Amino acid sequence: MNTDNLTYSLKERFLRYVQIDTQSDPESPTCPSTEKQKDLGHLLVKELLEMGVTDAHLDEQGYVYATIPSNTDKDVPVICFCSHMDTAPDCSGTGVKPIVHRNYQGQDLVLPDDNTQVLRMSEHPDLKNQIGNDIITASGTTLLGADNKAGVAEIMDACYQLINHPKIKHGKIRILFTPDEEIGRGVDKVNIAKLGAYAGYTMDGESAGHIENETFSADGAKLIINGVSAHPGFAKGNMESAIKIAGQIVAALPFELSPEGTSDKQGFVHPVGIKGHVEQAEIEFIIRDFEDDKLKEHADVIRTITEKVLQQFPGSSYQLTTKPQYRNMKQVLDKHPQITEYGIEAIRRAGMTPHLQSIRGGTDGSRLSFMGLPCPNIFAGEHAFHGRQEWVSVQDMQKAVQTILHLCMVWEEKA
Secondary structure (H helix, E strand, C coil), X not given: CCHHHCCCCHHHHHHHHHCCCCEXXXXXXXXXXXXXXXXXXXXXXXXXHHHCCCCCEECCCCCEEEEECCCCCCCCCCEEEXXXXXXXXXXXXXXCCCEEECCCCCCCEECCCCCCCEECCCCCHHHHHHCXXXXXXXXXXXXCCHHHHHHXXXXXXXXXXXXXXXXXXXXXXXXEEECCHHHCCCCCCCCHHHHCCCEEEEEEECCCCEEEEEECEEEEEEXXXXXXXXXXXXXXXXXXXXXXXXHHHHHHCCHHHCHHHCCCCCCEEEEEEXXXXXXXXXXXXXXXXXXXXXXXXXXXXHHHHHHXXXXXXXXXXXXXEEEEEECCCHHHHCCCHHHHHHHHHHHHHCCCCCEEEEECXXXXXXXXXXXXXXXXXXXXXXXXXXXXXXXXXXXXXXHHHHHHHXXXXXXXXXX
């Protein structure tokens, strides 16, 4: 079936969704971490029910589940499409004012609520592929939320198309919208048995045509520095400030092992938080690499630096603990090559050149793959995520919807 002639509803959906504040909170122990994420969940359930998706519901942990029944006599494996509803805590998601820049012609895009925020083609190279397209940004004081409400809107529009165009043959399709992906807890409470799917696809990638079957493996690390406190008026020869020790450790981290000093398949050690006082300070790190074995090597770099710095402070000590966060999904996907191959074929049928690549990050699919749902990541069109210059093009989102529809048809054909 030719998907170019469909009437798409995703732009209007996307503009609705991004105005709902769904920022997650890493300091919260609850699931979801913020109740406001359920505001979007309730709206999605309402819209799905109105479409005719009769089992759509939001559970108490903030997950949306829904099913598009099969419309074929073939025995087709159940596939799942997944996106996350939360936005990153790195930048405000309150009061998002989306702006549609129609028929983009390569000009600088000045965001009106803060004219220091300017999208330039030299800084956003994928804008070169957007001439004539409609670009959506925020107004300059918030992120946009295309990560991952672009994916949410695309899946929702795909549901609408599947229900209203029975000529698109497909097996049973499961829909999953998750909370808290941005704080690493997106699938903590997902019910894999309830999903009952053989394969999944997260819609959470960047440029049109991209599909990712490999992510970082990830650990978190916490370094506690125990210093020696003393009255500052009588500190000479006695005080060993944990704050200053922590500062020296951070300053000694090698640039070539930092996010800003690495690219491609290089891993990194990244301090993401620091707090404390004279007697005790704490540094939180994220450790990333495509090879699991290198995670320990990177943690040992922190340990070696700490022990070297502490040679100057004989009364002080430290504890370093590491915790697994997620692992490279390629380890699972390589055992099920057809899942990625069908994704590549769907992108090709949607009129694009497929680009199979690795992602310097993780998705819900990273953990879902190790929970029994092999799950590569497909482009959603989002760019410059987690910041005030985040943007997406309407036409790229339409291509993502077409990719979803072709994926459904490919699985039906191959069954």
